[in-house]
Amino acid sequence: METTGILDEALQRLHGSGPERVGRLTNHAPMAVEALAARGRAGAVHRWLDLYARKLEEFPAGVEPVTDAGWRLALGDPRRVADWIDYFGREIGERPWRDVLAQWWPRLLPGMYGGSTHPVIRVGHAVRTLLAGEVTEPRLAELAHGLGYWAARHRPVSGLAPLRGADSAAGALDAVVPVAERDGAFPARLDRVTGLPVWAAGVTDPDEARRRLAELVRAATHRYATHGHGEETMLVHAATAPNAVLRTLPALPRPLWAPSLHAAWTASAAVTAMYAPDAPVAFVPPGSRTAEEVFELALAHGDEHVVKLTDTALDIGDEQALAAALRAVELSEPLR
Template sequence: MDTTGVLDEALGRLHRSGPERLGRLTNHAPMAVEALAARGQARSVHRWLDLYAPRLEEFPAAVEPVTEAGWRTALGDPRRAADWIAHFGREIQEHPWRDVLAQWWPRLLPGMYGGSTHPVIRVGHAVRTLLAGDTTSPRLTELAHGLGYWAARHHTVTGLTPLPGGGSAAEALDAVKPLAVREGGFPARLDRVRGLPVWAATVPDPEEARRRLTELVRAATHRYATHGHGNETMLVHAATAPNAVLRTLPALPRDLWGQSLRAAWTASAAVTAMYAPDAPVPLAATCAVTAEEVAERALAHGDEHVIKLTDTALDFGDGTALAAALRAMELSEPLRR
């Protein structure tokens, strides 16, 4: 983890910007700079951020304060993003951040599908910094921004028909049936998801939930190496969204781990249904490339989704995971000014 202060400086720059741009696209910079810092690339954080800066927009205007009595009416209203961020900023100033997270996690978890799962991913990056290093003001503020964005984009998925699954996470992902109509953006496709395979419906033991969540993230990362061409950007989230949940588990009460696994599986499986290709490609033969070299290549490529998938792949570091990161670099457009 970065200990030079560069990450805090970068987050300070970013907290003047809003969580989205053009009214619908996510600001990925806070997640990407955290991933770069966590992977030993702190020296390049500001240079990368300078390239990304033209995509940032001003922080949105406030509407009215979120209150304990009226928070439910503000949930899922993207116009209230500034109100939600301010609310969590106050909460984290007044209470330990773990207590705030434990209170709001079960409230927000059913709506992790809003914002194309980016809000929970941002929270996962923020929690990693807090668990690994000092609880500095910029890092606490970043958690407030992530939680506020999640609350503003909160969107639930209900009424899914349970379908036959598989014994392993990889088999269950293979059992996901692609949508018959794969057109439109994330919200339109999500509305067409009617059923998903059962895999993580009842896992009462917290340690088993963590084991299975780890298995899911690994399987989704590996799957990208052969299926990422279905949509090089959106299929990244089949791995990074559940990994955000996995990274957050140590900060949560253990009695929340089972429901966290179920929500993460639903998100990963839904993204798979929405963007899976008609057929996989063979797994490319990997050259003798090290994890450090893959991290360097992701930085040189610069695309925010490449950086984040590489960050997840490096959590495992096996050949197939690294091949998935390299595949993302091959499929995605590099970041250029």
């Protein structure tokens, strides 16, 4: 009951803020507080929010209502984010949230690269909460905010050449060719990705898709332990974006599972191509630290990406996943 009440209070507190700040930087607070609550740290939620509050901006003004007849014209227009959130709020208020998600997931999936993959990650956190606990108004509203943010930042990627891949997810990530110029913001780097290795392309069975998606999340998380120094913040998304998709699968119709795998692979591989370091570093084992101790270190550090990567690492729970979380703590600037 304490976790439910605190999380709902935090989400209500956050829904007066926009999904971005200074024009393009993502508001990570809804994702981070959900991770804290899910990991049994609800008591730290408001203290963490007090530190993060300086990064919040007011909810933006609307432009024009999104309609069932005209939604395509508004798709991918970040100026319409308030309109999109209002639209999904109405939809979820009138229909079961799973029905809304199932209708819009295939429409939004091709554009999961927009907003540096943050919108799909926000949706994944919202869905995890709805699946795991009580369905409350603040949690339904959070799903509306996540879907609305995704629709506003929707950005497809097409024309990628299929490159030689590997059988395993880890091998395929190793086969990713880094972009020639690794500077600039996410959109500019994404424009330089012209080809990605082929992996799991023939998977159509839903259960196999789910298994391979879990393999990808594990491989991308493990890889952060040795490659995270390429860009300590952005490479987090190579693991957290596919994990958001994996967390959403149980709420989706099974025919959508294989397309979800393929989109998640493209996103994870693209992030890897954009931010991969020139060479890996040696893997440093976590020693005797338990998963709970690692999460406490992440919470004490406070950085939102560290919290979210550690949350994903705990889903895996093995030695190298915990080492990845500790690497993020080492590399990232703490929240102060």
